[in-house]
Amino acid sequence: MDLSSTGMPTSVALLGTGPMGAPIARNIINGGVPLTLWNRTVGKAEAVGGGTVVASPAGAASDVVLTVLPDLPQVASLIPGEDGLLAGWAAAGVEHPILVIHGTVSPVAVAAFAAECRQAHGVTVIDAPLSGGTIGAEEGRLSTMVGGPRDVVDRLTPLFRLYSSTVAWFGATGAGSTVKACNQIVVAATVTALSEAMALAEANGLDLHQVQSILAGGLANSEVLRQKGQRWIDADFEGGGSAKNQLKDLRFISEVATEAGLSLPVAGSLLTAFQAMVSAGLGDLDHTGIYLGIRG
Numbered sequence: 001m002d003l004s005s006t007g008m009p010t011s012v013a014l015l016g017t018g019p020m021g022a023p024i025a026r027n028i029i030n031g032g033v034p035l036t037l038w039n040r041t042v043g044k045a046e047a048v049g050g051g052t053v054v055a056s057p058a059g060a061a062s063d064v065v066l067t068v069l070p071d072l073p074q075v076a077s078l079i080p081g082e083d084g085l086l087a088g089w090a091a092a093g094v095e096h097p098i099l100v101i102h103g104t105v106s107p108v109a110v111a112a113f114a115a116e117c118r119q120a121h122g123v124t125v126i127d128a129p130l131s132g133g134t135i136g137a138e139e140g141r142l143s144t145m146v147g148g149p150r151d152v153v154d155r156l157t158p159l160f161r162l163y164s165s166t167v168a169w170f171g172a173t174g175a176g177s178t179v180k181a182c183n184q185i186v187v188a189a190t191v192t193a194l195s196e197a198m199a200l201a202e203a204n205g206l207d208l209h210q211v212q213s214i215l216a217g218g219l220a221n222s223e224v225l226r227q228k229g230q231r232w233i234d235a236d237f238e239g240g241g242s243a244k245n246q247l248k249d250l251r252f253i254s255e256v257a258t259e260a261g262l263s264l265p266v267a268g269s270l271l272t273a274f275q276a277m278v279s280a281g282l283g284d285l286d287h288t289g290i291y292l293g294i295r296g
Contacts, residue, residue, distance in 0.1 A: 008033050008158055011094075013060035014068065015078060017045045020102070020130065021068030023137040024163045025051060031162040036060045061088025064098045064156065071248065072105040072113060079117075086121060098152060100126045102144075104180050104245070106252045108259060111174030114148070124152055127173050128160065129180035131187075133241060135227055141165035145183070147175035181256050184249040188270045188287070190224045191246075195291035198232040202295065208233045231288045240286030247274040247283070 013036035014025045021039075025048045028035050035051040038060040045053045054060050057078040065085060067075050079085050089097045099117065101110060105127065114125035126148035136142045144164040146153050153169045160167045170179050197220075201211045212229045215221060231237055250271040257264050277283065277293055285292075 009062075009064045009156070011063035012036070012066070012159065013038065013062040013064070014051075014066045015039070015057060015060055016068035016074075016103075017048055018068065019134045020137050022048050023134065024066070024068060024102075024142075027137075027140045027163040028159070033159065033162065036062055056083035056088075057085050058083045058088030058091065061085050061092050061094060061097070063094055063096075064100065064159070066100045066102060068102045070103055070245065072101070072103070072109050075099075075101055075103070075105075076113065079121075089123075096122060096124065098124045098126060098156070100128050100156070102128055102130055104129050104184070104249050104252070105177055107174045107177035107181060107256045110147075110177050111172070114173035124149060125173055126152060126156065127176040128156075129176055130164075131180070131183050132223075133227060137163065143183075144168070145170060145176040145179040147171055147177065148173045177252070178256055181249070181253045184246075185253060185264070185267050185270075187224065188246055188250060188274070189266055190222050191228070191287050192270060192273060192290050192294075194222075194225060194229075194232070195288060195294050198291060199295045228286070228288050231286060232291060237285040237289035237292065240288070242284055243274055243277050243287045243289055244283035246287040247271070247278050250274055 012028065012033055014021060014028065015038045017025055017037055017039040025035060025037060029050040037045040037048055037051040037053045038057055039045040042053065069075055081087065110127045117123040117125050126146060128144050128146045130142045130144055132142040140163050142164045143166040144160050146167065146169045150169060157167050170176055198208055201208055212225060216225055250267060253267050254271060257267065273290060277290055280293065282289055282292065
């Protein structure tokens with residue numbers, strides 16, 4: 001990976017310009033880094049308003065490829081084929097490509113994927129899941145938890161800091177996703193606890209705005225309350241971080257806990273609650289929509 005005089009990689013692409021990927025892309029472009037963009041729906045890449053939009057993953061095969069996609073199968077699908085990254089890297093003469101996975105994926109699966117990519121193709125895979133939501137992405141203050149070879153991560157850190165306020169390395173590939181699993185236990189539990197508190201307040205005729213102001217002034221305050229409190233007040237659960245993605249994360253938590261020989265009672269209860277929400281056809285709502293099942 002070649003570095004510019006600013007310490008940034010000289011060849012960077014971002015694949016996946018959805019609600020998280022688009023603001024990340026804009027922060028990179030605003031940081032003065034030339035960026036190649038690809039998205040299955042071309043219009044979403046063009047809507048970023050900068051960078052070079054290409055028609056295939058092969059066209060985006062840069063020294064560093066950032067992927068902001070929902071899960072590992074979507075990333076893996078970009079590798080093979082004449083329009084895939086491997087063909088693109090070969091055509092571009094990129095000998096030691098770096099593939100960064102910013103989505104929330106299974107720690108177990110991404111470690112295996114990284115080993116296969118390294119052995120079969122010479123591709124270094126970095127798992128770097130994000131926390132902070134779309135607001136954090138827009139404001140450039142995401143928390144990025146990273147797993148992979150330390151020397152590679154150190155060279156990528158100036159790039160990550162264009163859209164992150166916190167960047168921390170935890171170990172080999174898969175470690176970042178394990179930290180994200182820890183993060184998601186707290187996020188899902190906080191969302192559910194606040195939903196229970198709001199349901200209890202509403203059932204007793206209390207003003208939810210006033211209740212939230214009290215919570216925000218004490219130990220019950222949280223980033224979840226700051227970013228999402230208005231959702232309960234307005235009963236608006238459209239968009240945002242979906243319940244089906246929350247359920248996906250909780251399944252990963254169960255997987256990595258089993259690998260570690262742990263039983264996590266809170267995470268288990270959350271898994272059951274979000275399974276019920278998704279089964280009820282509410283999986284596309286924001287995860288705060290768990291409130292609807294609690295309220296009944």
